[in-house]
Amino acid sequence: MKQLSILFRWDGTVGRGFYALVGVIGFAFKHNLDRLVATVIFHRRWGIFNYWIPPVQVLHFSSLPRADAIFLGSLLAMALPFIWVGVALTVRRLRAIGLPIWLVVLFFVPALNLLFFLLLSTLPSRAPKGAAPPPARDRLERIFDRYIPHHIVGSAALAVLITAILGVATVGFATSQMPVYGVGLYVGLPFCLGLISSLIDGYHHPRSLLRCLAVSALSAVLVGVGLFALAIEGAFCLIMAVPIGMILAVVGGAVGYLIQPVSGAARQTPATMLIAILFAPGVIQAERALKPEAPLYQVTTSVVIHAPAETVWRELVTFNDIDEPPDWLFRLGIACPTRATIAGRGPGAVRHCVFSTGAFVEPIEVWDEPRRLAFSVTSNPPSMTEWTPYENIQPPHLEGFLVSERGQFLLTSLGPHQTLLEGSTWYRHHMQPAEYWRLWSDFIIHRIHERVLRHIQLRAERSNAAGELKNGGAIP
Structure with missing residues (x-):
């Protein structure tokens, strides 16, 4: 029991390996527990995407049918210890990296919480004082060093260009063959574009918050222009997607700004970018395979x-x-x-x-x-x-x-x-x-x-x- 108590503590820090291991095992255990209770006791379907579709019914809990209220109440009661452990470990992991503790709110944002988990499992902890110097830069890091401009205009231009190409390509992937218009496209993609653009722009030199927000917003705008120019989407549909897309792109840019000053973050930029690049297509493919039920x-x-x-x-x-x-x-x-x-x-x-x-x-x-x-x-x-x-x-x-x-x-x-x-x-x-x-x-x-x-x-x-x-x- 004393060993398990480490999961519930709020003080101190935790390493990325332990954080990732507990997160994966905890999610697997909780998902199977929820699915068992939902199917055996309540005779309802339960899948992974139920965690990503916000349970807005809870906002009107008193007006729910009795069976629905009991079902949601039971799942919430079972989730409380997992929420405690998840939030506590996330706070300690943020402290270890040197990121603001308030970023723990991303733990509760559907879809983005998965990307947030992957980033916290990738970014290194702050090196203690007197630690040995980092090892020599590998080949991929040297490529980033060489091709990302130091100039304030060049780095922003490259960031916007790369994210625009990635954005248009991802939309093309989502709408080809079996089209999917889901959280991967409208939540994961704009957030990742904002994050990637700010990381590229600030690779050599940390940029200001305003600049990171501007670069991430410009990336989202250029994706929309590209979709319109290439006849992939029309104007009215793009207008409807602007509020959610722009907000999430700017949030991604803000997270990128917070990551910039973290010790060793620049060396992890290639890995972080790879996670962000693959995240949206991965979620899109999962939605395509699992086909979550439409309300x-x-x-x-x-x-x-x-x-x-x-x-x-x-x-x-x-x-x-x-x-x-x-x-x-x-x-x-x-x-x-x-x-x-x-x-x-x-x-x-x-x-x-x-x-x-x-x-x-x-x-x-x-x-x-x-x-x-x-x-x-x-x-x-x-x-x-x-x-x-x-x-x-x-x-x-x-x-x-x-x-x-x-x-x-x-x-x-x-x-x-x-x-x-x-x-x-x-x-x-x-x-x-x-x-x-x-x-x-x-x-x-x-x-x-x-x-x-x-x-x-x-x-x-x-x-x-x-x-x-x-x-x-x-x-x-």
């Missing part, structure tokens, strides 16, 4: 219509071309709803909601006139048309990555001449981190709902007004 999300939008439910029902089942001009979002290329048609009546009828990029095929499952119309979705058109100066580009994420599975219209009477109409869509998007991309997809689907609901509202209220005038009644 199911729901988006609901509502409008109050001054017309009875029977009138509203007639207008939502099928409607002619939407007259309202597309707003800025749809002009940028997002699929825009234009009309709806239906073949048949009742359950089994097939509704087609036509968009600018094609039609959603929606077999009717519930026909509860005039209260609820529910349908599945068996075919999805491309989610957008890319904005690009080229004639046509087709990134893989345009089809099969944002998938609507079902939808419904719910009508609630608020009086003789007033109806609450709610439109809901249940969808999955196969892009990670899911909660980041959900911000964009929820926003886009809300705008699609609003365009359709406004059109239904306008037609229903016009029809109701015409009926009131025809019958000689007052318009409510």
